[in-house]
Amino acid sequence: MQYSAAGMALVASSRGALDGGATPQALHAHPEGSVTTECDVLVVGGGAAGIMAAIQAGRAGAKTLLLERNSQLGGTTTTAGVSFPGLFDAWGKQIIAGIGWELVCETVALDGGTLPDFSQVPDRHWKNQVRVNPFLYALLAEEKCEQAGVRIAYYEFPQSTHKTADGWQVDCAGFGTRRRVLCKQIVDCTGGAEVVGLLNLPRLRDQETQPGSMLFKLDTAHNPGRPNGPGSGLLDSVYVHGADSSNSRTVTAANLNGRKSVLKQVRTAKKRLMHMQPEAGFRESYRILGDTVITVEDYQSGRVFEDAVCYAFYPVDLHTRSGVTPKPLARGTVPTIPLSALVPKNSQNIIVAGRCVSSDRLANSGLRVQASCMAMGQAAGAAAALAARQQTTVSEVAMEDIRDMLRQYKAIVPAV
Numbered sequence: 006m007q008y009s010a011a012g013m014a015l016v017a018s019s020r021g022a023l024d025g026g027a028t029p030q031a032l033h034a035h036p037e038g039s040v041t042t043e044c045d046v047l048v049v050g051g052g053a054a055g056i057m058a059a060i061q062a063g064r065a066g067a068k069t070l071l072l073e074r075n076s077q078l079g080g081t082t083t084t085a086g087v088s089f090p091g092l093f094d095a096w097g098k099q100i101i102a103g104i105g106w107e108l109v110c111e112t113v114a115l116d117g118g119t120l121p122d123f124s125q126v127p128d129r130h131w132k133n134q135v136r137v138n139p140f141l142y143a144l145l146a147e148e149k150c151e152q153a154g155v156r157i158a159y160y161e162f163p164q165s166t167h168k169t170a171d172g173w174q175v176d177c178a179g180f181g182t183r184r185r186v187l188c189k190q191i192v193d194c195t196g197g198a199e200v201v202g203l204l205n206l207p208r209l210r211d212q213e214t215q216p217g218s219m220l221f222k223l224d225t226a227h228n229p230g231r232p233n234g235p236g237s238g239l240l241d242s243v244y245v246h247g248a249d250s251s252n253s254r255t256v257t258a259a260n261l262n263g264r265k266s267v268l269k270q271v272r273t274a275k276k277r278l279m280h281m282q283p284e285a286g287f288r289e290s291y292r293i294l295g296d297t298v299i300t301v302e303d304y305q306s307g308r309v310f311e312d313a314v315c316y317a318f319y320p321v322d323l324h325t326r327s328g329v330t331p332k333p334l335a336r337g338t339v340p341t342i343p344l345s346a347l348v349p350k351n352s353q354n355i356i357v358a359g360r361c362v363s364s365d366r367l368a369n370s371g372l373r374v375q376a377s378c379m380a381m382g383q384a385a386g387a388a389a390a391l392a393a394r395q396q397t398t399v400s401e402v403a404m405e406d407i408r409d410m411l412r413q414y415k416a417i418v419p420a421v
């Protein structure tokens with residue numbers, strides 16, 4: 006049943022009858038909360054990649070639905086508290102712009118902050134990451150989605166996916182909601198390529214994965230209003246070894262372990278717990294197997310792929326049990342990301358963006374950062390919107406059409 010005034014009235018009267026002694030079956034006769042949504046593009050996951058994919062698809066005129074299993078947009082940036090996206094620049098020049106940059110700039114401006122000067126090459130890569138207020142970032146992301154005509158569905162996730170004559174039927178679940186989505190294209194931005202997994206398409210994963218982290222803040226007195234409070238200050242963090250974003254059981258385990266470690270720190274440090282993120286951050290789980298797998302050699306040599314859609318920039322940054330020693334790229338090197346690393350092998354009408362990009366583990370440790378995820382998201386959104394418009398699959402869309410659209414929306418496209 007669709008949500009409607011009539012539906013609401015019906016539920017209310019059923020409940021009234023039940024309170025008055027009717028059998029519970031009276032409620033079951035009405036499949037409350039079943040909805041059907043028809044759209045061109047379904048974006049699953051509202052993190053750095055998914056926000057930009059949805060806004061780009063919406064701005065390009067595609068009827069777009071964004072499904073997010075949590076309560077807000079931002080993913081790792083907001084829910085896990087990693088609110089310092091990078092890197093938008095390399096070697097004194099901006100290399101990533103577009104919708105992600107627009108959102109970051111507006112967040113910083115509304116918060117009264119300042120942006121790094123990209124003409125300066127910092128001695129440490131992370132110095133040019135942009136500190137954003139995560140609360141404002143989430144609010145502005147919602148506003149931009151709304152302005153682009155993107156419909157948001159929180160607390161929902163896909164349960165099964167079937168091919169249809171011109172795309173997909175995706176059956177989704179949320180509490181009190183069963184949604185059937187009929188769409189032409191899917192953009193999987195779940196971080197760990199969950200929809201690709203649901204389709205039984207091959208994914209890559211190594212035996213060992215990087216630890217996740219739980220972010221929190223300890224201090225001596227509770228004073229959330231001061232400038233270094235939770236909205237703007239750097240948080241503390243503990244590693245969560247074995248953190249795996251693959252399913253509700255593994256995410257539960259990571260959150261429980263992370264929180265236990267935080268409690269231990271509170272007791273040891275004898276300080277007050279000022280702040281803790283609601284969910285652990287996950288560095289690594291599954292990556293897709295695409296037609297191109299970006300290798301660490303491609304990444305470190307700055308290979309310019311023929312079908313490059315964006316740049317990426319960050320040291321190779323593999324966290325292990327003993328910590329991390331970033332390996333900076335050689336001076337002047339700027340890696341690129343090809344469209345064929347966003348399209349699962351042997352697939353049609355589905356594309357991914359974000360940390361699940363088809364890549365080996367070492368390349369992925371650099372590719373997974375937020376500015377690169379934003380750029381991939383915008384590219385995937387453009388490809389999906391064009392494929393829906395042209396009634397074809399993403400890899401059949403002419404590269405020049407995708408690049409033209411990206412340039413139109415202010416993205417920086419590598420020269421090939």
Ligand SMILES: Cc1cc2nc3c(=O)[nH]c(=O)nc-3n(C[C@H](O)[C@H](O)[C@H](O)COP(=O)(O)OP(=O)(O)OC[C@H]3O[C@@H](n4cnc5c(N)ncnc54)[C@H](O)[C@@H]3O)c2cc1C
Binds near residue numbers: 053072080085162163
């Ligand atoms: C501790 C830590 C520190 C980091 N440090 C930095 C840094 O300094 N700078 C930097 O730029 N990057 C950093 N990164 C990397 C970066 O933050 C992430 O790799 C990036 O944000 C991933 O973006 P994404 O959009 O691919 O995925 P995510 O941010 O994980 O977003 C995925 C979204 O999809 C949702 N989702 C998942 N499954 C489903 C489903 N089945 N249905 C519906 N929704 C679903 C999730 O709730 C989430 O909102 C760090 C990461 C971690 C964990």
